[in-house]
Amino acid sequence: MARLYTVKVVVANKEGASDPEGETVYRDLVSKSGFSKVKSIRTGKFLKVSVEAPDASSAKRIVQRMCDELRIYNPAAHSITVEV
Amino acid sequence: MSLESTTLPPTPSRLRCSSTRAKVAVVRFPGSNCDLDAVQALRTLDSVKADLVWHEEPTIGEYDAVVLPGGFSFGDYLRAGAIAARSPALERITAVADQGLPVLGICNGFQILIEAGLLPGALLRNASLRFVCRWVNVRVDNDSTSFTKNMKEGDVLHLPIAHNEGRFYASKEELATLNREGRVVFRYCDGDGHVSSSANPTGTLDNIAGISNKRGNVVGLMPHPERATEEVLSPFGDSDGSLIFKSMLGIE
Numbered sequence: 001m002a003r004l005y006t007v008k009v010v011v012a013n014k015e016g017a018s019d020p021e022g023e024t025v026y027r028d029l030v031s032k033s034g035f036s037k038v039k040s041i042r043t044g045k046f047l048k049v050s051v052e053a054p055d056a057s058s059a060k061r062i063v064q065r066m067c068d069e070l071r072i073y074n075p076a077a078h079s080i081t082v083e084v
Numbered sequence: 085m086s087l088e089s090t091t092l093p094p095t096p097s098r099l100r101c102s103s104t105r106a107k108v109a110v111v112r113f114p115g116s117n118c119d120l121d122a123v124q125a126l127r128t129l130d131s132v133k134a135d136l137v138w139h140e141e142p143t144i145g146e147y148d149a150v151v152l153p154g155g156f157s158f159g160d161y162l163r164a165g166a167i168a169a170r171s172p173a174l175e176r177i178t179a180v181a182d183q184g185l186p187v188l189g190i191c192n193g194f195q196i197l198i199e200a201g202l203l204p205g206a207l208l209r210n211a212s213l214r215f216v217c218r219w220v221n222v223r224v225d226n227d228s229t230s231f232t233k234n235m236k237e238g239d240v241l242h243l244p245i246a247h248n249e250g251r252f253y254a255s256k257e258e259l260a261t262l263n264r265e266g267r268v269v270f271r272y273c274d275g276d277g278h279v280s281s282s283a284n285p286t287g288t289l290d291n292i293a294g295i296s297n298k299r300g301n302v303v304g305l306m307p308h309p310e311r312a313t314e315e316v317l318s319p320f321g322d323s324d325g326s327l328i329f330k331s332m333l334g335i336e
Contacts, residue, residue: 021161028158029167043161 002052005059008083011073012044019043047072056084106333109137109147111177113168118154118190118310125310125329126151132333139173149186149332150177152193154246154308164207164249165195174200186230186332187302191247194294194304203295203304204262205254210247211287217246219319220285222293222307223273226266229300233331240277241270241324243307245285245293250306252292262295270294270305 013019019042026041049066053059064082067073073080108126112119119136126134137144144150158167168174174196181187181202189197197203210216224232224239235241254262262268270293274283279291286306294305309325312318330336 020159024158024161024167029162029170033170 002054005051005053005084007049007051007059007063009047010044010081011078012042014079017077060084105131105133106148108134108149109144110151110153111137111139111173113139113157115157115159116153116155122151122153122310125313139171144173145176145179150180152189152196154191157192165199168196169199181302184301189304190308191306194306197304202302204258205252207249208251208253209249210251215248216285219244221273221275222270223277225271226269229269229296229303231303231328231332234327238277242318242320242322243312243325245307247306250286252288267296268292269296269303
């Protein structure tokens with residue numbers, strides 16, 4: 001029986017790749033506002049996907065394939081995490 | 085909300101030294117790009133001394149009026165205006181506003197005033213998801229603010245817009261308060277002053293193009309008056325933008 005799963009996708013700049021938006025949010029907002037325990041910030045994009053699938057692992061597989069085939073992220077610059 | 089709040093108090097010229105030239109600060113953030121246009125627009129007016137002031141300058145608090153110009157402050161990272169809104173400049177500008185002196189936010193400056201809480205609501209991405217860049221008609225809906233004294237309610241101004249996040253949004257309650265207190269200053273309209281959805285360039289709530297604070301001395305608007313202060317700049321051959329600066333500075 002197929003049912004509806006919610007799959008969460010986070011697209012972020014690859015580790016080591018520069019992230020000017022995260023750096024600016026950290027440098028010009030957070031680090032100047034007294035949150036000294038915060039050491040760095042990376043930004044990304046979040047997609048919440050509703051997908052019909054027989055089980056959670058197929059739901060995750062469908063979304064992973066969608067992200068790859070449709071270039072929801074650019075593998076040259078981004079990495080993604082997919083969670084059901 | 086009490087009934088007293090239905091009409092704004094008359095806004096006399098609150099400049100500190102009406103006998104000498106009014107000193108106006110145009111605040112430049114990293115990423116501002118309409119700052120020089122604003123300075124130029126102000127300098128075409130007699131009796132005005134317009135300075136370009138870097139956002140870190142403590143002297144911002146010493147001016148008779150402050151203009152926050154358009155652009156992409158801090159890259160518009162996080163949200164348009166969100167980082168500039170937390171900079172020390174905005175503490176100083178809030179102090180200027182608290183004295184009843186005029187503070188004008190244009191485009192990104194409007195976004196900053198909203199993010200800083202000096203004006204209510206939010207400016208979201210245009211409904212078309214496109215950057216909209218064109219001349220529009222703007223109706224004056226309140227002629228008693230610091231910025232519209234030289235106009236009459238119902239006047240139609242020709243001004244250009246150029247932005248991606250200009251779709252004003254407020255909750256039902258906030259919108260009712262803005263309307264009740266006469267704080268919607270400008271609405272997009274057709275050439276005859278009729279407000280309609282076909283004259284709404286961005287999907288903004290109730291065609292709202294500009295609003296004021298309760299006191300009427302802080303105004304933000306998405307259109308660019310500084311790009312419409314000389315006849316040669318306007319396809320309509322007028323200089324409607326200068327009306328806003330003249331009103332703000334008490335010039336007839």
